[in-house]
Amino acid sequence: METTKLKRFAQFARRALIEQVSAKLKLVLAENSAARRESTEAVKKLEEAIKGHGKEQVIERVAYIWFNRFCALRFMDVNRYNAVAPV
Numbered sequence: 001m002e003t004t005k006l007k008r009f010a011q012f013a014r015r016a017l018i019e020q021v022s023a024k025l026k027l028v029l030a031e032n033s034a035a036r037r038e039s040t041e042a043v044k045k046l047e048e049a050i051k052g053h054g055k056e057q058v059i060e061r062v063a064y065i066w067f068n069r070f071c072a073l074r075f076m077d078v079n080r081y082n083a084v085a086p087v
Contacts, residue, residue, distance in 0.1 A: 013070075017063035025059060 028035040028043065036043050049058050076082045 010067075013067055014063060017066055018059055021059050021062045021066070025055070 025046075027033060028046070030036075046058070053061075073082075
């Protein structure tokens with residue numbers, strides 16, 4: 001089985017997700033962000049996680065979680081485990 005395309009896709013997806021998570025984290029941690037006003041507890045937990053594990057590690061972990069979610073959704077679509085409603 002040819003896995004080169006899959007490897008390239010996974011590397012691209014990882015980099016893209018890390019960039020997107022980094023941008024969202026920067027937005028959430030801004031001083032007067034909407035997230036700080038609406039979800040103060042969640043932002044505090046996020047800041048604690050960053051203090052404990054480091055910013056890069058938190059970003060990597062979130063990107064990994066989203067990659068796994070997207071892969072699981074794609075798997076379910078291919079195997080018709082979930083119905084996709086036509087728009």
